Amino acid sequence: MINNTGSLQMNEVVIPEKMNIFQRIGNLFFSPKKLFAYTAKKPTILFPLIVLCVFSLLSSLLTVEQFRDTYIDTLYSTGKAMGGEITVDEAESFANWMAIGTVASTPLVMAATWLITTLILYLVFRLAGCEKGLKKYFSMVAYISIISVIGQLLHGLYIYFTGDIMAVQVTSLASLINADAVGNFVYGIATNVEVFNIWTYILYGIGFVYTGGAKKRGAYIVTALIFVIVTLVSASFLSYSSNLAEIYNF
Numbered sequence: 391m392i393n394n395t396g397s398l399q400m401n402e403v404v405i406p407e408k409m410n411i412f413q414r415i416g417n418l419f420f421s422p423k424k425l426f427a428y429t430a431k432k433p434t435i436l437f438p439l440i441v442l443c444v445f446s447l448l449s450s451l452l453t454v455e456q457f458r459d460t461y462i463d464t465l466y467s468t469g470k471a472m473g474g475e476i477t478v479d480e481a482e483s484f485a486n487w488m489a490i491g492t493v494a495s496t497p498l499v500m501a502a503t504w505l506i507t508t509l510i511l512y513l514v515f516r517l518a519g520c521e522k523g524l525k526k527y528f529s530m531v532a533y534i535s536i537i538s539v540i541g542q543l544l545h546g547l548y549i550y551f552t553g554d555i556m557a558v559q560v561t562s563l564a565s566l567i568n569a570d571a572v573g574n575f576v577y578g579i580a581t582n583v584e585v586f587n588i589w590t591y592i593l594y595g596i597g598f599v600y601t602g603g604a605k606k607r608g609a610y611i612v613t614a615l616i617f618v619i620v621t622l623v624s625a626s627f628l629s630y631s632s633n634l635a636e637i638y639n640f
Contacts, residue, residue, distance in 0.1 A: 403427050403600070411437055418533055422593055426530060426600035433525045438532035442504060443497035445539040450496040452546035454489050456555050461485035504528075504535055511594065511616075518612045520602030530601045534593045541586030561585040574632040578625025582617075591617045 405427045409417070414437070417425035466481040508531040512524060520527075541561055548560045558564040562584035569577040595613035598604045 405431060414438075414533070415441075415536070418536065418593075422596050423600050425533065426597045429529050429533065429597075430526055430601045430603070433529035435525070435529050435532060438529065438536060439501065439504065442500050442532060442535055442539055445536065445543050446496050446500040447493070449539065449542045449546035450493045452543075452550040453555075454493055456549055456553065457492070458485050458489040460555060461488050500535075500539070504532055507531055507535070511598075514616065515598045515602060515604060515609065515612060518598065518604045518608035520598050520604040520609070526601050530597045534590055534597060537586050537590045537593065541584065559584045559586070562587070569632075574629040575625050578628035579621055581628070582621040582624055588617075 403421075403423045405424065406413075409425070409428050409432075414425055414428075417428075462478075462481045462485040465484050466476060466478060505528075508524070508528050511531060512520075512527050541559060544561065545556070545559050549555055556565060558581045562581050564577055564580035564583075567577065567580055572580070591613055594616070595610045598609040598613070599606050602609070
């Protein structure tokens with residue numbers, strides 16, 4: 391059931407009776423209000439979920455060779471440091487299996503992430519007055535998640551063509567600064583100041599208004615708070631793990 395607030399917001403956009411897959415992807419970028427209003431009436435899960443899994447798999451395939459080489463170096467160096475007898479051939483064998491496992495598990499990890507993200511956001515946005523009914527939110531979050539995966543795909547293309555294994559997204563502020571110069575905490579914040587990540591959060595706010603019928607003010611405030619909290623937690627974890635690594639290396 392759509393409340394009065396939701397009805398008013400629906401009236402802001404012309405909702406087509408049908409929307410093909412190309413129109414849905416296009417509206418995700420150029421008219422998200424129309425897509426999310428359409429999703430409220432006719433939620434679809436299979437198509438965006440397939441796109442998510444395919445794009446994430448492509449991103450993983452683009453970087454598998456570079457990360458395989460990194461796995462080999464890490465395994466060999468760790469084995470020697472621990473006094474083991476690991477050979478280069480053994481390290482390569484382990485790395486091959488790790489690479490295969492990473493690629494094979496990517497779609498499953500993506501699907502699990504989509505599922506958990508939807509459930510968490512649904513619970514949080516219920517506080518902002520969004521309507522009940524999980525199916526349309528699963529559809530909405532699946533479409534929004536395509537944005538993040540496109541960012542990962544572009545990052546994968548960057549690694550593939552340059553051979554530079556950059557840990558942070560090439561489209562993030564962190565790619566332009568040095569962690570040693572600004573400190574790990576600030577660097578962690580900069581990793582979240584990323585084009586596709588910011589657009590994802592903007593779409594969450596719009597989505598819970600036009601798909602969920604939440605009030606604009608409440609939806610946008612909750613979205614902003616989630617972004618700030620996630621950014622601070624991520625930065626704190628990066629700073630803590632980096633400091634811990636320095637202690638053990640010392």
